[in-house]
Amino acid sequence: MMYHYPHFMGMGSGWLSILLSLLLTAIILVGVVAWWPSRAERGESADTGAEKILDERFARGEIDAEEYEQRRHILHAAHR
Known part of the structure; x- marks a missing residue:
């Protein structure tokens, strides 16, 4: 006696499984x-690029401590 399987049990079910x-x-x-x-939810600043540049300028001596603190305060105030 031969069993006949429905069509969906044949080759067509392979594509359905893939999809x-x-x-x-x-x-x-x-x-x-x-x-x-997101970065904001983890507490990371969205504009770390500007802070990094500011840090590098301060490290190279292009700006003094007072200007560094003023600009850093401005950057942090802009993100609130």
């Missing part, structure tokens, strides 16, 4: 990205 796997992977990736804390 469902890709869809599940995409959903997981979107969830991880949405859940992952």
